[in-house]
Amino acid sequence: MENEKVQISDEEILHIAKLARIKLGDNEIQDYKKNLEEILDFANIVNSVDTENIGETIGVNENYNRFRADVVTNKEMRDKLLQNAPSQDEGMFRIPKVIS
């Protein structure tokens, strides 16, 4: 894998952009594709490292699962939070009709 150049097709970059909910203009597709190929080519260095019997580091601290009681706090912030909503109605976020 290290020696092969990464090649990404137009369909593939468009599929990834669609998953990320980003629209790429016709003039952007080639640029983003080239950047992604170059960066992935570089990132492939990780495959030259021997990781036989080595665990994954998810976070640098040991205890990353920390539990707390499932209790609602900061309820009083609702109005303040809604002030940043692009569109709101009667204390709720407003969105267009989902099922037509």
Place this chain on the structure above:
Amino acid sequence: MNITDLTVHELIDLLDKKEITSQEIVKAYADRIDEKEKDVQAFVTVTTDDASKMAEKIDSEGRNGKFSGIPIGIKDNINIDGVKTTCSSRMLENFVSPYNATVIDKLHAEGLISLGKLNMDEFAMGGSTEHSYFHNTCNPWDLNKVPGGSSGGSAAAVAANLVPWALGSDTGGSIRQPASFCGIVGLKPTYGLVSRYGLVAFASSLDQIGPLTKDVTDSAMLLNLIAGYDEKDSTSVNIEKKDYTKALVKDVKGLKIAVPKEFLAEGVNEEVKNAILEAAETYKKLGATVEECSLDIGKEALAVYYIIACAEASSNLGRFDGIRYGYRAENFDNLREIYINSRTEGFGPEVKRRIILGTYVLSSGYYDAYYKKAQKVRTVIRDEYQRLFEKYDIILTPTSPTVAFGIGEKSNNPLEMYLADICTVPVNIAGVPGISIPAKLDSNGMPIGIQLIGKHFDEETLFRAAFTFEQEVKFRANNKPEFKK
């Protein structure tokens, strides 16, 4: 006496002796901002009017603690209740934070006064502050050069005396590299030492908030203020509270310092390399043991960084959907189009590039080859640091392979820009602390920084080594930014 030239510990001395008032300090900074901000452009939001009112209140009611009445600047990805947090993005151009970050609560409790929000690369993605949606920030040493990034506004503001000190955030070098480019002190604390609650997330397993200051003493004092366990950040670590100013002793006798040869190899500017070798000699002269060592993980760490940071970013930035807060596109026919159009119009090109890379490495078929593999290599890198720290107390490297580059010089080549992070990124991957301190100016008058790396939660040894170097070299006493045009 020029108030804005002073460090925070000098300002506190004057406040304690009642030779100066908080209003005089805030006024001096407001005037300085009026005079210099047009050249430096470090701010996104200036709040000196509110700061003046706060200072008036503190002066009339009396100071309630050592730091009461001292101003500060805040990177624009840290939330202050009632103030805009833009992350230098169109996406959050009009976002007013409904709450305080934990670090802000801590500063307010001590009576610190915010002067405003400082410019950055959009969502902290970049190393030059050229990816800000609003404007570039200029390096106070040479206005044609970048201040570094992503905390470029914070570093430039401290260097230009627009704020006495500032908070930044560091995911792959975003505090240390701009500190180095601007000739100031920048600390990335150990992962977990400072709460991330209220810091807009970029890559959650790497992000840390830290101080950008004029000297090492101020750095230790600001870390004292912001460090500590917080139940609102599940990755913050519950360790005993320390007083880092106790570590400010000019003495490195017996300290074991390692200089990895790979960090002085190809790609490192000759003058930067010489500054590191000179620093090594300085430490030797002062009684430390300095040895060359091998730490051959730079490129691997960089690859791991861009995989993991982009994967986490693509996940974290999924929340920007145009529904609850942030930018919403004007034109859409259905819900899906709100998402797509808002994100397409709200994010800049660098942010989109990283979201797409992150989405790619997390997508089915590539997850194991990139993301899972990168997490394993992350373990290898952590182990390498652990191995070195069994023998040494401190690792000495450049902060950046080069000094500040010209505005526009690298902005068209993402990979080249990423490679410039090679000295700082491994520190975030391992979660250990790192500090950048100014060493000297290069032949063009641009600052060169040295980076000291320490063991997990051993900020004291970093401060001791940094303080000793600073007292010996006296960079700040001998050099001042010239605002070269």
